[in-house]
Amino acid sequence: MQYSERALKADPMVEKLREFIQEGDYTAGDRLPAERDLTVRLEMSRTELRKALDALEREGFIWRHVGKGTFVAEPDGNRASDELVQLGRNLTPFRMMRARLVIEPAIAREAAINASGKDLSQMKRAMERARSATTWAEYEEQDDHLHSHIAEASDNLLLVSLFEHLNQVRRAVVWGSVIRDTPRPPATHTSFAEHAAIVQAIESRFPDAAYEAMRTHLRSVSDRLFGEA
Numbered sequence: 001m002q003y004s005e006r007a008l009k010a011d012p013m014v015e016k017l018r019e020f021i022q023e024g025d026y027t028a029g030d031r032l033p034a035e036r037d038l039t040v041r042l043e044m045s046r047t048e049l050r051k052a053l054d055a056l057e058r059e060g061f062i063w064r065h066v067g068k069g070t071f072v073a074e075p076d077g078n079r080a081s082d083e084l085v086q087l088g089r090n091l092t093p094f095r096m097m098r099a100r101l102v103i104e105p106a107i108a109r110e111a112a113i114n115a116s117g118k119d120l121s122q123m124k125r126a127m128e129r130a131r132s133a134t135t136w137a138e139y140e141e142q143d144d145h146l147h148s149h150i151a152e153a154s155d156n157l158l159l160v161s162l163f164e165h166l167n168q169v170r171r172a173v174v175w176g177s178v179i180r181d182t183p184r185p186p187a188t189h190t191s192f193a194e195h196a197a198i199v200q201a202i203e204s205r206f207p208d209a210a211y212e213a214m215r216t217h218l219r220s221v222s223d224r225l226f227g228e229a
Helices: 005-010 012-023 035-041 046-059 079-089 093-114 117-131 136-153 157-172 190-203 207-226
Strands: 062-065 069-072
Touching (some): 012 046, 046 062, 062 157, 093 157, 093 190, 117 190, 190 207
């Protein structure tokens, strides 16, 4: 779920997290504690923490790498990172989805050719955790992990870097509030079957099927968000 930039900046939890980092002697490149640990130490809910992390990442105060953690950014900000964040702020959600439709199916195709057993295990674990998520925030975290694992399975550092840049821009896009009808993804949530189709195609070593499965999934997401694919 995404939140408006104004709401994020107005949230006092953002300053609480910023003070924790500044007063904790964390320096550029240091990894922050895991989210579960932070929620306890800062007395925040998971949703409050994720909103605060989103805000600080948009400011260039921190940066995140799926599967590795959250890190403190350089004091004066990373130029390339700042440019990506600025790009995201000026990109519409619709155009963001169009970019994903161009790039991620091709990455899934490469994953079907190069995925290792470990890659497949990580994908399946992310899918299982997404299905058992008790909140939308937990689901979205595992969804992010799954797409990241698929990129890593391409076994191509340039494609992984391209995906990470795409993901950073995606996080910076101001989507506004997303209204959810349920507190957690229902068992019938279409992404579950779509994710399974992608992973099955990758595991079966069917590059074209993996490409089409990813494209079908992203078109489905686009349709739910915008009413068109």
